[in-house]
Amino acid sequence: MSRLQVVSGKGGTGKTTVAAALSLALATGGKRTLLVEVEGRQGIAQLFGTQALPYEERKIAVAPGGGEVHALAIDPELALLDYLQMFYKLGSAGRALKKLGAIDFATTVAPGLRDVLLTGKACEAVRRKDKAGRFVYDHVVMDAPPTGRVTRFLNVNDEVAGLARVGPIHHQAQAVMGVLKSPQTQVHLVTLLEEMPVQETADGIAELRAADLPVGRVVVNMVRPVLLDGDGLELAGSVSHAEVARSLAAAGLGGARRGGAAERLVEPLLRQAEEYAERYTLERRQREVLAGVGLPLAELPLLTDGVDLAGLYGLAALLRNQGVS
Template identity: 50%
Template structure:
């Protein structure tokens, strides 16, 4: 199945949901994508919902709170802001918005009702988190929702991992079925429509390792079946082969032992059986790893989505690593999904 172009997939997208198996670097990729969009002149909000403070670590800033904080002011005119959504704060905001509780909301918190609702009641936490993201996407400079220019040209959500992202994104559909009428039903339906619309794209991050690739394939199937729009597949931490393909193939030659001994002798290195055997073992292990990665890359490509490849950074995301990855994403066209609002 031929993959659609990245340009087509990102056309009109304002909410970028980034997921992936734990440990594949989804927070780093979400941060790099948000920075790439900001460098293209957009006003971008980067949101995390797992209270891990991954964004603050990626940008080397103080832990984020429940208010939006500017992370980057780019010379293009773009801005990147960060937000760590807190379920308790979101619930109090929700109660005030729809029920005008005022001080009563604080009383509920002191009584422990808020803690109960956000940690014990099934699904409530995800409803509140997705609701806050929905509010950010729909917020406008006008006095009423949907009127005026959007405050954020793009919102990038560092979402839960692939194992639970479908449940996270689909929780409002269940709520709308339970609450048949009223403001809860209406908001749940609105959030579900947004998450299934062309303004949203779910990007899945993976590594060229067997378990992440399998989980990526499972996530693609589950997201498609649930009706959530897929974006790109991001292959993170790609390492180029240490030796050229011809040399890797030469390791299969029956006479390679003698050739290695001869080459070592030429440069004055002792070529005992232990030395030669160790070098060949390492070379063949590397060749096997390269072959496996090529096979896994083929499996990712076969999923039928645009594929973005990000290099492995020798020093991780320290010392500007997120900026380097943002440059790669921009060069690949990942920052071309929406028009700048300013």
């Protein structure tokens, strides 16, 4: 299993939830994971029920078996100060630049610079070792930008290395790409069984492969339970109004007389069966598309009551059962 796990997906597919569950799954059994947020939405804090994350690594959960999940919300301004101190030893001069607004100006007018800082900070956490020479974190999980932007986001250091051909910026960019384009990294894409997310996932996989970025697997999220299939679907499309009314009456749901409770339920039930059959057919087609991308698939169910901490642990267990750990 690669040490940097990047999670992306079309907006609304639940990529932050999947990233959080993955961090718990990877921490199971005594491991240490760092869950990194790069979009400034504080989605991780909301999922784990903690206060807004500062720009520091903080333990937010304990995984089964004693593992730990730490989290970090990367602030591009503070990351730039770290960068200036690391390579140019600016110290107080860098802090003075922040007071003057130069840091905010630089990260605002140059969005590519923001991406360099965000990816660089995550890769630094991947490479970091303690005094004994051991990695501080077994895994780093990044809640990355959406699918349509993730390839450019991850590949920005390649562009920087080409522009700055010498010096510390060039070497830092090369070091970051050395992590991102190596077996140390896997990019996972989250989707729903719907046409637009699946198409965006297929397009995203093609873009990542064209950029030589390592793609991991597709996580199909919010999967609805199968209620009818095969003969059941065929029956749902052919059963008559009268047969349904008689069956409802036989089950004790009102008499079969005209206008009775059983008859009033028939139309809504037949309409629901028709809608379910249409959705089932659509989802089956999308599964066929996903099967053609040539990547392992994992599935997570729709949590009808919403995602709470217990739900996250349940999703983490499901990911482990499917080999995502």
